[in-house]
Amino acid sequence: MPLYSVEGIVLRTREYGERDRLVTLVDRDGTRRTVLAKGVRRPRSSLAAGVQPYTYSRFLLWKGRSLDGVSQVQVLDAHAGLRGSLEALAAAAYVAELAEAFTHEGAPSPGVFPVLLAVLRGLAAAPADRVAQGLWLRYAELRLLDLAGLGIQLEACQDCGRPLVLPGGRGAGGGPPSAPGEGAMPAGYSAEMGGALCRRCRPGRPAALSLDPATWQVLRLAGRLNPQLAARLRPAPATLARAAEVTQTHLVYHLGRPFRSAGILAILDEATMLPAGEPPAAPRAAPPVQPPAGPPAPGASADR
Numbered sequence: 001m002p003l004y005s006v007e008g009i010v011l012r013t014r015e016y017g018e019r020d021r022l023v024t025l026v027d028r029d030g031t032r033r034t035v036l037a038k039g040v041r042r043p044r045s046s047l048a049a050g051v052q053p054y055t056y057s058r059f060l061l062w063k064g065r066s067l068d069g070v071s072q073v074q075v076l077d078a079h080a081g082l083r084g085s086l087e088a089l090a091a092a093a094y095v096a097e098l099a100e101a102f103t104h105e106g107a108p109s110p111g112v113f114p115v116l117l118a119v120l121r122g123l124a125a126a127p128a129d130r131v132a133q134g135l136w137l138r139y140a141e142l143r144l145l146d147l148a149g150l151g152i153q154l155e156a157c158q159d160c161g162r163p164l165v166l167p168g169g170r171g172a173g174g175g176p177p178s179a180p181g182e183g184a185m186p187a188g189y190s191a192e193m194g195g196a197l198c199r200r201c202r203p204g205r206p207a208a209l210s211l212d213p214a215t216w217q218v219l220r221l222a223g224r225l226n227p228q229l230a231a232r233l234r235p236a237p238a239t240l241a242r243a244a245e246v247t248q249t250h251l252v253y254h255l256g257r258p259f260r261s262a263g264i265l266a267i268l269d270e271a272t273m274l275p276a277g278e279p280p281a282a283p284r285a286a287p288p289v290q291p292p293a294g295p296p297a298p299g300a301s302a303d304r
Helices: 080-084 086-101 112-125 130-147 213-222 227-232 237-255 260-272
Strands: 003-016 020-027 031-037 056-062 069-077 186-190 195-198
Touching: 003 031, 003 086, 003 112, 020 086, 020 112, 080 086, 080 112, 086 112, 086 130, 086 260, 112 130, 112 227, 130 213, 130 227, 130 237, 186 237, 213 237
Parallel strands: 031 069
Antiparallel strands: 003 020, 003 056, 020 031, 056 069, 186 195
């Protein structure tokens, strides 16, 4: 039976028969694979640790006629910091769901694996830091959208084309002021237009979301996040919430479906902000968004 080796991150598993599991993973090329872990549900299975969700492992796989299987597995990074925090686990589940949506079974999606690994390591390094957690999630969304050619356009107004600037006319990076009349402050986000709108054009797009300069800047910084920036950047909770609203509206509009794990995260976020003893409100339904007509979203599969 032919054998081959891959390194990959486990996105999810599901039961198969009485003793086995089907394991969905993304390898270093961004190829999504579904493989069979035989006997993994038995006590003391040698495969169990390496096929846990969100674990980065090296797999020795055997080639099957319809389904490949796991012969051996070595854990490279268990991301153990995730396991002690419900919020961190929920965030990891959301990132895994995103990665599955932006990959294809049996075909590479370059760039997805490094994003997934960086975000899981960021979440595991500071599982109790809710601000850093929010920033890493925005990074995952923004980078995966960029890789798919669906990125949120933030540098210029998507209606009039003028470059966007911070208050006082400072450039997007906080640099020298733009020449008079050249720049415009961000004021809105339009899913239909694909990005930010300036203050002058925002009233002409009644369906657009508000996008204040602080949220605009957080989105720009989150798109190039690293561990040092995640530890240093401390936006207000309301700013992070508005950034999440923008990215998730963009995802739903362009992929044509919501993400279940995002709803769980929203419930957890709401619960942590309530006074002690007060029950959370019933989750609010997301506003309806009409996806554009066109080809299926990247990575869409028949079983979803």
